[in-house]
Amino acid sequence: MKKHVRNLLILSTLTGISIYGVNKAVSISSSMKNLLKTDRGNFFNWRYGNIYYTKQGKGSPVLLIHDLSPASSAFEWDKIVKHLAKHHTVYTLDLLGCGRSDKPNMTYSNFLYVQLITDFIKNVIGSKTNIIATGESSSFTLMACNMDSEFFNKIIVINPSDLAALCKTPNKRKNALKFFIDLPIIGTLVYNLVYSEKNIKNLFYKDYFYKNYMVPTKVLESYYEAAHLRNSHGKYLLSSIKANYTNINIIHALKKINNSIYLIVSKEKEGGKEIVDNYISCNPSIEASYISSSKYLPQMEVPNNLLEILNLYLESN
Numbered sequence: 001m002k003k004h005v006r007n008l009l010i011l012s013t014l015t016g017i018s019i020y021g022v023n024k025a026v027s028i029s030s031s032m033k034n035l036l037k038t039d040r041g042n043f044f045n046w047r048y049g050n051i052y053y054t055k056q057g058k059g060s061p062v063l064l065i066h067d068l069s070p071a072s073s074a075f076e077w078d079k080i081v082k083h084l085a086k087h088h089t090v091y092t093l094d095l096l097g098c099g100r101s102d103k104p105n106m107t108y109s110n111f112l113y114v115q116l117i118t119d120f121i122k123n124v125i126g127s128k129t130n131i132i133a134t135g136e137s138s139s140f141t142l143m144a145c146n147m148d149s150e151f152f153n154k155i156i157v158i159n160p161s162d163l164a165a166l167c168k169t170p171n172k173r174k175n176a177l178k179f180f181i182d183l184p185i186i187g188t189l190v191y192n193l194v195y196s197e198k199n200i201k202n203l204f205y206k207d208y209f210y211k212n213y214m215v216p217t218k219v220l221e222s223y224y225e226a227a228h229l230r231n232s233h234g235k236y237l238l239s240s241i242k243a244n245y246t247n248i249n250i251i252h253a254l255k256k257i258n259n260s261i262y263l264i265v266s267k268e269k270e271g272g273k274e275i276v277d278n279y280i281s282c283n284p285s286i287e288a289s290y291i292s293s294s295k296y297l298p299q300m301e302v303p304n305n306l307l308e309i310l311n312l313y314l315e316s317n
Contacts, residue, residue: 049102053093057085068136070234071227073099079303097237108240110248113140146253174243181239191235195227
């Protein structure tokens with residue numbers, strides 16, 4: 001019996017060491033190309049971690065907020081940021097838990113990002129700002145505007161979150177999943193499998209791009225690198241997302257906001273029109289536009305078409 005226990009302990013130890021080695025190899029290999037450099041930006045020393053950001057151009061301030069995903073970063077805006085900077089002071093950032101920013105071991109809540117966006121505008125930009133946000137970042141952007149509207153000007157959302165999905169809350173089963181993903185070795189392995197090169201490619205082919213044969217290799221590599229920077233600690237954000245901590249019911253906030261809100265929705269995104277209708281039913285002053293030949297990330301797939309709409313909204317009174 002003692003021999004059996006000893007062998008089991010040895011096997012467990014060797015397995016743990018092997019998994020640790022695999023995780024370390026992923027962390028090293030994913031950043032070898034160093035696509036997400038930091039030399040062109042700065043860091044905002046926020047109370048929960050350092051936030052990477054860039055600033056370029058002159059004119060009225062515009063803050064670009066990427067989708068809330070461990071694989072996302074300000075790289076999402078690369079095809080449009082220089083064009084916007086011709087007439088605006090354009091800021092991009094990597095959200096806490098994403099890309100080049102810090103990825104602390106904590107629970108990432110919707111209100112955490114409300115605080116981040118508000119503090120960034122107050123302390124870095126310093127004046128009323130136009131916001132362009134993608135997908136899952138729409139909820140905390142709108143909540144931040146509702147809570148402290150004096151620093152927010154126009155809100156433009158690309159493919160906003162489904163209002164019904166945002167109402168889902170944490171429960172025991174979701175918290176158990178969060179606990180598992182947060183585990184030091186096995187949780188990291190699961191995270192690395194979720195954000196493997198193959199799965200990131202499938203994500204772009206299925207959900208992110210309409211013409212999946214046009215996804216550039218650099219885009220896939222940049223998302224893979226972003227997911228695994230800082231020893232794959234993006235898993236703490238993933239676990240919070242899976243446990244619904246980044247969700248919040250924004251219906252009441254939508255009804256109260258007096259700022260101009262514009263929605264840009266891809267025609268090829270499933271359920272897009274229904275989502276728009278639900279937002280407008282909460283706030284009839286919301287304006288919406290539809291964009292063709294793209295799915296979730298038109299800023300990467302059809303940047304020129306998106307820029308036409310963005311310029312129209314940014315220049316309108």
